[in-house]
Amino acid sequence: MVSQPDQPLTLRGPSSVVSARTASRPHASSRSKRYNRSHAGGSSYIPQNEFPVFSHSGDVEVLIRAGGRENRYLLHKHTLTRCSGFFEASTSQEWSKASVLPLPEPSSRELTRIGEEAAGNGGNEVARPGADSPTPLKRWRYELDPGSSHDDIPMLIQKEAGTPGSASSASSTQPSSLFGGAVASANTATARKTAAHSHTHSTSAFFRSVANLSLSPTKVDQSPPLTQADADLLRDYDNLFRIFYNYPPVLDGINIADAYVQCKSLLTLADQYDALAVVGPRVDHHLLQFQSRLWKQIAKYPVSYLRLGYLSRSKVIFQEALIHVVGQWPAGERSIRHSFPDIVLDIIEDKVDELEETVSRIEGRLFRLSLTNSRGERVSPGSSYLDWLAVSFFRQWLADNTSPPPLPPPPPSSSRGHSSRSAAVVVASIPTAPNLASLGRTYRTLGSVAGAGYLGHDECKRFLKLTPELYSRDNLRRFEKRIDELKSAAREIVRPLMGSELELELERCATTGGNNDAGISNAPVAASGMTSYLTCVRVMERDLPWAIED
Numbered sequence: 001m002v003s004q005p006d007q008p009l010t011l012r013g014p015s016s017v018v019s020a021r022t023a024s025r026p027h028a029s030s031r032s033k034r035y036n037r038s039h040a041g042g043s044s045y046i047p048q049n050e051f052p053v054f055s056h057s058g059d060v061e062v063l064i065r066a067g068g069r070e071n072r073y074l075l076h077k078h079t080l081t082r083c084s085g086f087f088e089a090s091t092s093q094e095w096s097k098a099s100v101l102p103l104p105e106p107s108s109r110e111l112t113r114i115g116e117e118a119a120g121n122g123g124n125e126v127a128r129p130g131a132d133s134p135t136p137l138k139r140w141r142y143e144l145d146p147g148s149s150h151d152d153i154p155m156l157i158q159k160e161a162g163t164p165g166s167a168s169s170a171s172s173t174q175p176s177s178l179f180g181g182a183v184a185s186a187n188t189a190t191a192r193k194t195a196a197h198s199h200t201h202s203t204s205a206f207f208r209s210v211a212n213l214s215l216s217p218t219k220v221d222q223s224p225p226l227t228q229a230d231a232d233l234l235r236d237y238d239n240l241f242r243i244f245y246n247y248p249p250v251l252d253g254i255n256i257a258d259a260y261v262q263c264k265s266l267l268t269l270a271d272q273y274d275a276l277a278v279v280g281p282r283v284d285h286h287l288l289q290f291q292s293r294l295w296k297q298i299a300k301y302p303v304s305y306l307r308l309g310y311l312s313r314s315k316v317i318f319q320e321a322l323i324h325v326v327g328q329w330p331a332g333e334r335s336i337r338h339s340f341p342d343i344v345l346d347i348i349e350d351k352v353d354e355l356e357e358t359v360s361r362i363e364g365r366l367f368r369l370s371l372t373n374s375r376g377e378r379v380s381p382g383s384s385y386l387d388w389l390a391v392s393f394f395r396q397w398l399a400d401n402t403s404p405p406p407l408p409p410p411p412p413s414s415s416r417g418h419s420s421r422s423a424a425v426v427v428a429s430i431p432t433a434p435n436l437a438s439l440g441r442t443y444r445t446l447g448s449v450a451g452a453g454y455l456g457h458d459e460c461k462r463f464l465k466l467t468p469e470l471y472s473r474d475n476l477r478r479f480e481k482r483i484d485e486l487k488s489a490a491r492e493i494v495r496p497l498m499g500s501e502l503e504l505e506l507e508r509c510a511t512t513g514g515n516n517d518a519g520i521s522n523a524p525v526a527a528s529g530m531t532s533y534l535t536c537v538r539v540m541e542r543d544l545p546w547a548i549e550d
Contacts, residue, residue, distance in 0.1 A: 060140045062241070067231075083244045240273070327355075359443070
């Protein structure tokens, strides 16, 4: 028979009760936390796995240096290749200069796994891809090359990872790991002995450094201040990578002029690295927040915003700028032909042809406009001379404002042959038709509500006084009435040209509750908010250059 102890048998309660009982002993929990702390010496900082340095999972190192400053990024190949054609091509098998990193020894892999499990118990577990896989790890490295001359455009170039000239001296003497540190030494016995010695040394060194910190003066940054160009370069690259990782770019949200310069610089950089498809929507979203201020800026600088809208693939900005450019054609033509691709130039010329065709058709109707007598017959010099004069007066004004200026006389010359050549040069240099901007002012005047911008009372009075036998108060009143009938008919004819597709004018009309016939001015944007040129051009989805390219 087996004798049983006299002590009573203690039964263990449920897990919830045990955990509650354990929680009621604070000293035990504090001891457990204290035992989990590292006493190996040095800092207990755990590298973060987040933008801009993914210490645990990043495999592409990018160094941006400018003006004595350096921004370091440790990013992911799959993200960069998805957002940028440059990174997709340079990391391909044909162009890649990736370094194959040696795998850690089994013992170090086990230590790594234990460390990750300890971190996982604290709720901060981070997966390390490839830590337990025999697949070799790769790492890419890029550095910004400023170029050999002042005119060169700085460009990222690929270098061998872990070679001399890297970010740290340790990486230049030892092969770098994927996580930014050096690969564990093969001599693990020596490493353990060195770690035991460094534990005591680092602890005393830590207290000495704290004591010296209170005695040493504050260290002043001796690096020279950044120039505006260097600051812009660092900002653009940072915004580029922020957008790649779905972070909002740091752009001016108050001053639209500064925001335009920053967005243009960012788009130029994105175009350089074939990343417009990703960066463009972010720029579009930022600029559209300015609303009315944006529309006014586009009206002032349509060619500049046309390029920005093209690069960002912004339908609203491109359409707004295109309407201004077509309405003022050929203003800005030389700049557009020099700096835009042929596809954009073709779109502009097509819209100009469409507008000129519409203007030509309406112009023919205006010149055929006439008055009728009480029997419904067109007036003539024989049937109603005064009414015929009103029609002639209107047509003369229309011809003067829709025709090119008369040719100047040829310059005098002693040689007849030289005179003929000079005249030919003068004739060739003068356009055969007025530009769309001047025609736009004419038709805007014809389409105004009151028609007060032309053929007013004083003009009619001066015209009738040229024929004294016809001038009288009654004839002047009748003449003005017939002119008003012609104005009213002309206003209906030009109505198709008075429509506007501009956000600038649509917003103005919505605010004032008016229409597009508010006022006429020689300025590009009248005081009323309406342009003086034609803005009836319609830009469809199929007219956008990226829709044509796709």
